[in-house]
Amino acid sequence: MVPDWPVVLYSRENSSGTYAYFxxxxxxxxxxxxxxxxxxxxxxxxxxxxxxxxxxxYGGVSRGHGVRLVPLVSKTGMxxxxxxxxxxxxxxxxxxxxxxxxxxxxxxxxxxxxxxxGERPARALALEAGFFPLEEGT
Amino acid sequence: MSDPKxxxxxxxxxxxxxxxxxxxxxxxxxxRVMALIGPSGCGKRTFLRALNRMHDLSEGARxxxxxxxxxxxxxxxxxxxxxxxxxxxxxFQRPNPFPKSIFDNVAFGLRVANLVTSAGLxxxxxxxxxxxxxxxxxxxxxxxxxxxxxxxxxQRLCIARAVAVRPEVxxxxxxxxxxxxxxxxxxxxxxxxxxxxxxxxxxTHSMSEAAxxxxxxxxxYSGKLVESGGTKQTLESPKEKETQAYLAxxxx
Amino acid sequence: MxxxxxxxxxxxxxxxxxxxxxxxxxxxxxxxxxxxAFVSVAAVLSILxxxxxxxxxxxxxxxxxxxxxxxxxxxxxxDAPAHVWQPVGFPPKHDVVPLLIGTLKITGLAMLVAGPIAxxxxxxxxxxxxxxxxxxxxxxxELFAGIPSVVLGFFSLVFIAHFxxxxxxxxxxxxxxxxxxxxxxxxxxxxxxxSEDALRAVPKSLREASAALGARRWQTTLLxxxxxxxxxxxxxxxxxxxxxxxxxxxxxxxxxxxxxxxASPVSSARTVTATIAAELGETARGGEHWRVLFALGVxxxxxxxxxxxxxxxxxxxLRRRLHGPEAES
Numbered sequence: 255m256v257p258d259w260p261v262v263l264y265s266r267e268n269s270s271g272t273y274a275y276f277x278x279x280x281x282x283x284x285x286x287x288x289x290x291x292x293x294x295x296x297x298x299x300x301x302x303x304x305x306x307x308x309x310x311x312y313g314g315v316s317r318g319h320g321v322r323l324v325p326l327v328s329k330t331g332m333x334x335x336x337x338x339x340x341x342x343x344x345x346x347x348x349x350x351x352x353x354x355x356x357x358x359x360x361x362x363x364x365x366x367x368x369x370x371x372g373e374r375p376a377r378a379l380a381l382e383a384g385f386f387p388l389e390e391g392t
Numbered sequence: 393m394s395d396p397k398x399x400x401x402x403x404x405x406x407x408x409x410x411x412x413x414x415x416x417x418x419x420x421x422x423x424r425v426m427a428l429i430g431p432s433g434c435g436k437r438t439f440l441r442a443l444n445r446m447h448d449l450s451e452g453a454r455x456x457x458x459x460x461x462x463x464x465x466x467x468x469x470x471x472x473x474x475x476x477x478x479x480x481x482x483x484f485q486r487p488n489p490f491p492k493s494i495f496d497n498v499a500f501g502l503r504v505a506n507l508v509t510s511a512g513l514x515x516x517x518x519x520x521x522x523x524x525x526x527x528x529x530x531x532x533x534x535x536x537x538x539x540x541x542x543x544x545x546x547q548r549l550c551i552a553r554a555v556a557v558r559p560e561v562x563x564x565x566x567x568x569x570x571x572x573x574x575x576x577x578x579x580x581x582x583x584x585x586x587x588x589x590x591x592x593x594x595x596t597h598s599m600s601e602a603a604x605x606x607x608x609x610x611x612x613y614s615g616k617l618v619e620s621g622g623t624k625q626t627l628e629s630p631k632e633k634e635t636q637a638y639l640a641x642x643x644x
Numbered sequence: 645m646x647x648x649x650x651x652x653x654x655x656x657x658x659x660x661x662x663x664x665x666x667x668x669x670x671x672x673x674x675x676x677x678x679x680x681a682f683v684s685v686a687a688v689l690s691i692l693x694x695x696x697x698x699x700x701x702x703x704x705x706x707x708x709x710x711x712x713x714x715x716x717x718x719x720x721x722x723d724a725p726a727h728v729w730q731p732v733g734f735p736p737k738h739d740v741v742p743l744l745i746g747t748l749k750i751t752g753l754a755m756l757v758a759g760p761i762a763x764x765x766x767x768x769x770x771x772x773x774x775x776x777x778x779x780x781x782x783x784x785x786e787l788f789a790g791i792p793s794v795v796l797g798f799f800s801l802v803f804i805a806h807f808x809x810x811x812x813x814x815x816x817x818x819x820x821x822x823x824x825x826x827x828x829x830x831x832x833x834x835x836x837x838x839s840e841d842a843l844r845a846v847p848k849s850l851r852e853a854s855a856a857l858g859a860r861r862w863q864t865t866l867l868x869x870x871x872x873x874x875x876x877x878x879x880x881x882x883x884x885x886x887x888x889x890x891x892x893x894x895x896x897x898x899x900x901x902x903x904x905x906x907a908s909p910v911s912s913a914r915t916v917t918a919t920i921a922a923e924l925g926e927t928a929r930g931g932e933h934w935r936v937l938f939a940l941g942v943x944x945x946x947x948x949x950x951x952x953x954x955x956x957x958x959x960x961x962l963r964r965r966l967h968g969p970e971a972e973s
Contacts, residue, residue: 260815267901268732269926283734284721288742291818291912292901292922306817449855451775478858488849491872501857504867550853557858 263290264299264311272296275350276312316384338386352385395463397422397561397591398443403457405438405447412438415457416617418610420561425587427606427623428595431638435615436595440563443593444480445473461560478505481559485566487546489538489553494530497538497549501557516556524552525582544575551582555590562586564594568601580605599639603627611635692945698938706932713740713936729903729914731923731933738936740943742903746820746913750895751888753824753909754831758888759881761828762835766877769836770843771865782840789833797897800826805898812910818900820913826894835884842876843869875963882955886948892917916940 265286266273277283293299296313300321303309315323315336325333328345340346354371356364370376377387396419405413413435420426428436438447445466447453458465466476478501489497498517502508508516517534521527526548530541538549547567554562564583568576583605586592596602602609603623610620611630619632630636702710711717716725719737727741765785769778805822808814846869854864870877892915895901900912901922920937927934 262816267922268730269923274732277733285719285728285730285733285737288728288904289816289902289912291816292914294922302817308815444856446852446856449852474858474860477856482856484849484853484856486849488847488853490850490853490868500854500859500867504854504857504859504863553853553857 259308262306262309263287264293264302264306264309265290266296266299266313267292267294271350272312272314275348279348280312314384319384336386338381341386349386394422396420397462398593399460399463400439400443401458401460403439403442403455403459405435405442406454406456407450408452412615413442414615418617418620420591420593421608422591423588424607425583425592425594425605427602427609428593428612429597429599429602429609429638430612430618432597434612436610436612437565438615439612439617440565440593440595443561443563444477444482446482448473478557479559480561480563481554481557482563483547483550483554483565483567486570487543487550489541489546489549491537491539493535494538494541494549495534498552498556500553505557507557520552520556521549523555523586524548525578525585526552542575544571544578547571547575547579548582551579551586555586559590561591561593564592566595566597569597576601599627611638613638692942695938695941695945699935699942701930702932702935702939705935709738709932713738713939715739716741727905729919731927731936736933738932740916740936740940742905743914743916743919743940745905746899746903747889747915747917749820749907749909749913750823750827750899750915751885753820754827754888755881755885757824758828758831758835758884762832762880762884763839763877765832766836766839766843767865767870770840771869772861785833785836788829789837791829793830793891793893794897796826796829797894799829800894800898808910814910816900816902816910816912818898818912819910820899821909823895823899823913823915824909826898827888827891830891830894831884831888834887835880838880838883839873839877842873842880845876846872875959878962879955879959882951882958886951889951890917890944890948892921896921916944 263286266276268274277286291302293302293311296317299311299313300317303311323335325335326347328334328340328347330345332345334340334346336346336349341349354368356368380387398420400416400418400420403413403416403418404411416435416439418426418439428440430436441447442455443459445455447455455467457467459467461476461479465471481501490500492500495514495517498520499513502513502516518527518531521530526545529545530536530549538546541549547570551567567583568579571579580601583592583594587605587607594602594605606623608620609623609626611618611626611632611634613634619626619630619635626635627639630639702713716727716739717737718725719728722728727739728737729739729742730737765781769782773781800822801818804825805817808819808822808825809817850868850872851864854868859867895913895915896918899915899918901914901918902912903914903919904911920940923933924937927937
């Protein structure tokens with residue numbers, strides 16, 4: 255039995271990248287309803303959804319420890335869970351890169367840091383933090 | 393002579409441990425003005441405020457003895473002090489009208505006691521203002537704030553307010569001391585006039601005022617009633633030496 | 645006095661002309677105080693100028709968007725013309741009406757709850773409570789004003805929200821009422837303290853006059869003391885309202901911050917303050933969104949200022965009515 259009860263949407267603040275990404279790729283540039291609650295982070299969304307029987311929300315998988323992941327249907331009609339492979343292959347439909355910006359000025363500490371980002375220890379750290387690192391060499 | 397309106401016996405007042413009034417006995421007559429005189433701090437005001445149980449309002453004040461109003465002791469613990477104050481009105485040293493309209497000031501006592509219907513209210517207000525010789529000056533502006541009146545008018549308003557509930561006794565605490573000579577004269581005329589209807593007890597620091605308005609005087613000194621009697625006789629030929637010294641201007 | 649001068653009984657009087665009008669150090673101190681006062685006025689004015697400067701280009705850049713700030717518009721994908729606040733969108737929609745509704749709703753509710761509670765406690769503490777009770781309760785309530793609003797926000801978010809949900813089974817756990825109750829906790833000490841001071845400042849002579857006319861204690865309180873303290877109580881409410889309308893942290897945490905256009909007390913709401921706090925950090929500097937947020941800041945400033953002026957003139961009018969024309973100051 256499903257009671258007749260409004261579904262409560264837990265969204266993110268419009269200052270967050272996740273909000274903008276979700277709006278662009280899931281809502282196809284349509285607006286959230288005004289009633290969508292704005293929360294300051296994925297953790298807050300998870301907390302809210304876990305305390306609300308009729309709540310749904312979204313968030314980055316990197317903060318999703320202890321959450322049962324729900325598979326999405328890919329373009330090819332398969333159920334896919336978010337993973338390093340499905341994310342980088344593009345099979346999982348909601349993946350977005352984390353970009354690092356820098357000035358055009360070359361050399362010095364910044365160059366060294368960017369090089370380090372592509373190396374194995376940095377990728378291990380990214381994995382630990384819940385992100386899916388790029389394949390080596392990309 | 394008939395029974396006194398108020399018969400005070402063995403009245404003592406304490407503030408905490410300090411005794412301010414010692415075993416005072418005094419009779420206050422119907423339709424007479426009794427003036428209480430004496431130097432500052434002599435207990436005359438303490439005595440006055442005992443008569444309408446104002447000491448009930450201050451923490452730590454204690455009153456013993458008896459005050460018989462028509463034979464009933466108003467210090468009896470079964471007596472409601474609010475009922476006492478409805479029968480014994482009071483006018484204070486400084487005019488203290490409420491920050492309300494002139495009308496509402498006079499009607500205040502009637503309203504809180506639910507004494508008259510609203511139809512009778514304006515008649516009673518007019519009657520009281522006339523009794524206080526203020527009606528002609530304010531009849532066209534009863535809705536204006538009482539604070540817009542002059543000091544003398546304010547004091548007469550306070551008298552009108554006090555007589556509106558038709559008290560049996562009127563207490564006055566140096567009612568003219570904050571006023572200029574002309575306003576003082578009007579208040580004194582009023583006291584004489586009201587003295588024909590009520591028993592009035594007035595505290596004053598002015599001997600000439602006591603002489604002008606009162607029938608009897610009581611002289612207080614150091615918390616004791618030293619001497620009382622007819623005004624003319626007491627002021628002109630006091631019996632006690634403290635009274636003689638005070639009237640001669642040696643202290644006070 | 646020179647060493648040769650013989651000490652005399654009574655010092656010789658210096659000439660009056662030798663003393664310049666005011667001693668120099670006194671003039672220096674006066675100037676310093678004036679300078680400090682000037683600095684604080686200048687600080688307020690320059691804040692306003694800075695905020696207004698960021699907002700002002702709205703009126704000449706992209707002027708065609710101006711009506712969208714306050715008028716409903718038919719947007720693609722909406723059933724009817726609507727007030728929409730979706731500043732990150734395609735296209736961005738900057739209608740501030742939902743935010744004003746949210747602010748009004750939460751502030752109004754908070755005043756509705758806090759006003760009577762604060763006033764009644766003030767009357768009780770000032771007029772009726774025994775001295776020992778007053779000595780405990782008054783500082784306790786005033787201490788309340790010192791609790792950081794983020795703590796109250798957290799309290800509202802967790803406890804008040806939970807309590808209301810249990811009590812009413814609300815759709816939206818975080819809503820205007822939750823935020824308003826949290827906000828009420830910050831207003832109560834303000835309204836209480838100022839009202840209580842106003843009540844205590846009513847002269848004893850008025851209470852005595854009332855008692856001497858045969859009024860009971862509650863009659864004196866209700867008919868004399870409270871009316872006489874009304875200017876001060878009005879000032880307390882204005883102060884409380886100003887405090888409420890500017891509060892940010894509690895509403896950010898407890899209101900659900902959804903830009904809803906309705907009058908229900910238990911739907912979520914988004915206030916002007918929470919919007920500025922949440923959005924300004926990730927807004928492109930100089931963009932339309934940025935400018936609108938600054939315009940909201942100016943609006944908030946003006947509302948608070950207007951409220952303050954209205955309050956002050958109401959207080960003055962009340963005081964004149966109550967105490968006669970001489971009681972200007």
